[in-house]
Amino acid sequence: xxxxxxxxxxxxxxxxxxxxxxxxxxxxxxxxxxxxxxxxxxxxxxxxxxxxxxxxxxxxxxxxxxxxxxxxxxxxxxxxxxxxxxxxxxxxxxxxxxxxxxxxxxxxxxxxxxxxxxxxxxxxxxxxxxxxxxxxxxxxxxxxxxxxxxxxxxxxxxxxxxxxxxxxxxxxxxxxxxxxxxxxxxxxxxxxxxxxxxxxxxxxxxxxxxxxxxxxxxxxxxxxxxxxxxxxxxxxxxxxxxxxxxxxxxxxxxxxxxxxxxxxxxxxxxxxxxxxxxxxxxxxxxxxxxxxxxxxxxxxxxxxxxxxxxxxxxxxxxxxxxxxxx
Numbered sequence: 003x004x005x006x007x008x009x010x011x012x013x014x015x016x017x018x019x020x021x022x023x024x025x026x027x028x029x030x031x032x033x034x035x036x037x038x039x040x041x042x043x044x045x046x047x048x049x050x051x052x053x054x055x056x057x058x059x060x061x062x063x064x065x066x067x068x069x070x071x072x073x074x075x076x077x078x079x080x081x082x083x084x085x086x087x088x089x090x091x092x093x094x095x096x097x098x099x100x101x102x103x104x105x106x107x108x109x110x111x112x113x114x115x116x117x118x119x120x121x122x123x124x125x126x127x128x129x130x131x132x133x134x135x136x137x138x139x140x141x142x143x144x145x146x147x148x149x150x151x152x153x154x155x156x157x158x159x160x161x162x163x164x165x166x167x168x169x170x171x172x173x174x175x176x177x178x179x180x181x182x183x184x185x186x187x188x189x190x191x192x193x194x195x196x197x198x199x200x201x202x203x204x205x206x207x208x209x210x211x212x213x214x215x216x217x218x219x220x221x222x223x224x225x226x227x228x229x230x231x232x233x234x235x236x237x238x239x240x241x242x243x244x245x246x247x248x249x250x251x252x253x254x255x256x257x258x259x260x261x262x263x264x265x266x267x268x269x270x271x272x273x274x275x276x277x278x279x280x281x282x283x284x285x286x287x288x289x290x291x292x293x294x295x296x297x298x299x300x301x302x303x304x305x306x307x308x309x310x311x312x313x314x315x316x317x318x319x320x321x322x323x324x325x326x327x328x
Contacts, residue, residue, distance in 0.1 A: 117153030
């Protein structure tokens with residue numbers, strides 16, 4: 003897989019903080035990456051590492067307060083999203099950047115029909131279009147059977163897989179340039195996960211949109227992404243072409259994530275796990291943020307924070323000992 007097109011989104015040194023106590027909590031701390039037109043980029047890491055906050059920031063969806071954009075830029079089409087006024091933001095959201103959120107049963111509004119929820123975005127961003135006809139076309143495009151009947155249904159009348167397809171139909175109704183898929187296969191069984199993944203890939207090719215995939219599932223990354231960025235404690239700790247990073251990880255955290263993936267072969271012994279948990283953003287450890295859980299950590303890691311080392315414009319790592327681990 004390879005990326006194509008010019009840069010669509012550029013995130014530069016993004017910093018997002020939350021206020022709720024005496025000190026601000028740094029949920030996203032100096033994150034930088036870009037997404038090209040038609041490209042799939044994966045943002046990978048455990049829950050609590052800052053992936054979803056980063057993704058929501060692309061359309062400035064983090065509530066303020068308690069959130070605060072403390073620094074950086076998010077360039078979309080040459081404009082800084084963090085400097086946009088509310089009218090410009092409303093045009094951006096849903097039209098140029100759309101989201102597929104995890105757990106569609108919670109994301110869909112239970113008191114409105116499926117048709118109403120799909121047509122809402124079309125009416126806002128494409129007022130000259132026939133909203134009902136477009137909604138039917140979206141339902142057919144995502145493979146929902148009996149779309150005319152399902153337009154009248156409520157979310158609770160659909161299965162989990164159908165609800166996720168409805169979420170995707172809502173997201174692509176205005177032909178966005180960027181689709182942000184936040185854990186799009188969470189809570190779905192394995193068969194449905196594969197179907198949703200195939201659907202996203204097919205729609206991306208048909209519509210020519212870029213996609214940001216937020217996940218902790220490295221199998222999805224291997225099948226889908228051109229490039230990947232590994233996040234830990236609010237920072238990017240490794241980046242590069244997805245096949246290369248998965249084949250030869252340079253950061254201990256990336257290596258640990260890969261070793262924790264269940265495999266069919268070699269079933270003897272217990273499944274490997276990463277000891278400990280992602281640190282509380284309000285109580286980050288000194289030095290390298292991963293050192294309390296890292297089996298390779300030395301004294302330097304406990305007192306000094308590693309800087310970003312770029313091996314190329316698209317490849318880098320944040321670790322003192324990456325050369326020894328490569």
